[in-house]
Amino acid sequence: MFEKLAKATDQRAARIVKRTIERLAGTAALPGVQIHAADDGVVLSGRNLRRRMLADPQLRNFGK
Secondary structure, three states, rough: OHHHHHHHHHHHHHHHHHHHHHHHHOOOOOOEEEEEEEEOOEEEEEHHHHHHHHHHHHHHOOOO
16 A cells, blocks of 8 residues: 555665765765775775774764
8 A cells, every 4th residue: 555655765765875875975084084985884994093083073973
């Protein structure tokens, strides 16, 4: 009964997720940090990134 509605909702949600991933991947990276888009999100990589995430508020608030 609600199959068409559920399908349309799933498609819209997928488009929104894809746009959000593309927006975050297009964000200007901080020095020494690489940003890569993946199918299920955004991957941040860099040297000592775990420690830098604790110390740098720009990295902690990356998705905002």
